[in-house]
Every structure is written in C-alpha cells, then in structure tokens.
Amino acid sequence: MSKENPNREKARAIRARQRVIGRELRRIFDAVAQEPVPDEFLDLLRKMDAQGEPGKKSS
Amino acid sequence: MTAPHAAPSTHMPSSAEPDDFKTELLGLVPFLRAFARSLCGSHEGADDLAQEALVKAWQSRDSFVPGTNLKAWLFTILRNQFYSDRRRAWRQAPWDQEAAERIPGGGQDQGWSAELSDTARALRALTDEQREALILVGAGGFSYEDAAEICNCAVGTVKSRVARARKALIAILDGDEALPQSDRPPEGEAAREIMAQLDRLAPPDGPDAARKRRKGTDE
Numbered sequence: 001m002s003k004e005n006p007n008r009e010k011a012r013a014i015r016a017r018q019r020v021i022g023r024e025l026r027r028i029f030d031a032v033a034q035e036p037v038p039d040e041f042l043d044l045l046r047k048m049d050a051q052g053e054p055g056k057k058s059s
Numbered sequence: 060m061t062a063p064h065a066a067p068s069t070h071m072p073s074s075a076e077p078d079d080f081k082t083e084l085l086g087l088v089p090f091l092r093a094f095a096r097s098l099c100g101s102h103e104g105a106d107d108l109a110q111e112a113l114v115k116a117w118q119s120r121d122s123f124v125p126g127t128n129l130k131a132w133l134f135t136i137l138r139n140q141f142y143s144d145r146r147r148a149w150r151q152a153p154w155d156q157e158a159a160e161r162i163p164g165g166g167q168d169q170g171w172s173a174e175l176s177d178t179a180r181a182l183r184a185l186t187d188e189q190r191e192a193l194i195l196v197g198a199g200g201f202s203y204e205d206a207a208e209i210c211n212c213a214v215g216t217v218k219s220r221v222a223r224a225r226k227a228l229i230a231i232l233d234g235d236e237a238l239p240q241s242d243r244p245p246e247g248e249a250a251r252e253i254m255a256q257l258d259r260l261a262p263p264d265g266p267d268a269a270r271k272r273r274k275g276t277d278e
Binding site: 014017018021022024025026028029030032033034035037038040041042044045048 | 085088089090093096097106109176178179182194198225228232
C-alpha cells in the first residue's frame with residue numbers, strides 16, 4: 001500500500017471533513033444547550049412542584 | 060429575569076423521588092431544547108415542543124425505570140411528540156406546512172443558531188431520519204444503541220442513516236447540491252469560515268474531485 005493510493009487519500013480527506021462537520025454539529029447543538037433556560041421552563045417545573053401531580057399544559 | 064442555570068448545585072441521585080426526578084429533568088432541559096431545535100429547525104415551535112415533552116415526561120414519570128438513561132427516555136418522548144404534533148398539523152391544515160416552507164427567510168428559518176452556518180443550513184436538506192440520527196450520534200453524544208432506541212429502529216439502521224447523512228452533508232457542502240433557501244443571499248461569512256476550516260483540515264482536492272468521489276461512491 002503506497003501512500004499515494006488515491007483511494008486512501010480520498011478516504012483520509014473524507015474523514016477529515018467528517019471530523020470538521022462533527023465539530024460543527026456539536027458546536028451548533030452546544031450553542032443551544034448553553035443558552036440560559038427560558039423562564040417558561042422553570043415556571044413549568046415549578047408548577048409541577050406545586051401540584052406534585054401532573055398538571056395540564058399551562059399555555 | 061431570574062438567571063436560571065441548567066443544573067442547580069445539587070447532587071443528582073438517580074432515585075425515583077419526585078424531587079430528584081425533577082432536578083434531573085431540569086438539568087436536561089438545555090439538551091432537550093437543543094434537540095427540539097434540531098428537529099423543528101427553528102426557534103419557533105421548538106420551545107413549545109420541548110415544554111410539551113417536559114410535561115409529558117412528568118406525567119409519565121412512573122414509567123421511567125430508575126438507573127436507565129433518562130436523557131434517552133426524555134428524547135424519545137420529545138421525538139414522539141414532534142412526529143405526532145406534525146401529523147396532527149398536517150391533518151388539520153395540509154397546506155399550511157407547505158406555505159410555511161415557501162416563506163423566504165422571515166426569521167422562520169433562522170435554523171437553530173443565530174449565526175446560521177452552512178452546516179446548519181445543509182442539515183435542513185437531509186431527510187428527517189438522517190438528520191435526527193446524525194444529531195443524536197454526532198452532537199448529542201448518544202451511542203448508536205441509544206439512538207436506535209430513541210428513533211425506534213434497529214442499530215444498523217441508525218448506523219446507515221448516520222453514514223448517509225454524513226455523506227450527504229459533505230456533498231452539499233462541497234457544492235454538489237443546492238442548499239435549501241438558495242433564493243437567499245449566501246451567508247458569506249459563515250460559508251467562508253467553514254470552507255476555510257474544511258480546506259485547512261482536508262487538503263483541497265477541488266469540486267471536481269468531490270463530484271467524482273461522489274459519483275463513485277454514491278449511486
């Protein structure tokens with residue numbers, strides 16, 4: 001197997017791209033996950049707290 | 060304007076006590092929102108969906124088996140909710156969806172990131188199945204097994220969806236396929252940035268090679 005094997009080159013290039021894309025995907029996902037949790041969610045959880053029992057959706 | 064933080068400083072025992080359960084739910088809300096955003100493709104609707112899922116999770120908390128993967132369980136609920144909401148929406152207003160998709164820009168398509176990268180946009184071109192599989196495995200940190208459970212399909216199916224999704228993304232980013240929203244001006248900055256990244260990491264072999272590669276491997 002020589003290093004110039006074009007298939008290997010291609011495979012390596014593809015893998016490299018996939019890594020970049022993977023990083024980008026995580027970046028996009030994490031960007032949302034790092035947003036502060038909106039108040040509505042906390043209200044919702046607080047309502048669950050108050051009732052202790054499953055409640056209806058509030059809005 | 061309470062400045063909420065995802066995980067309050069509390070230990071996280073995985074007992075079935077309601078309080079602990081709720082604490083764990085709270086800690087997972089950020090990920091739930093991210094997954095919802097990826098499914099919906101927009102801010103709008105995504106938080107509603109995530110809230111619905113949260114309520115449903117709370118209502119079904121008895122069916123959660125302590126010690127198993129709560130995040131996967133929660134994502135499963137969200138995903139089911141997403142598809143059942145969408146089916147209902149389609150039944151009720153068959154044309155609305157299409158009309159909504161034709162609306163150019165309008166904030167609607169701001170994807171799930173304010174600075175919408177080409178990758179984020181290219182994701183929209185994948186099938187729902189490919190996208191969710193890729194997100195779960197590629198961004199959500201789930202194993203193929205967990206992703207299979209969430210998507211209610213075989214592990215092999217998830218693997219092939221992820222593989223196809225990756226291949227499709229590369230093809231799209233290489234310019235082999237038109238990005239959705241092609242009527243919008245290209246996001247120059249983001250596009251340049253990611254292309255530069257790609258070129259740095261992958262020696263440029265040009266669009267021709269990309270096309271050939273694709274022809275050779277993808278029929």
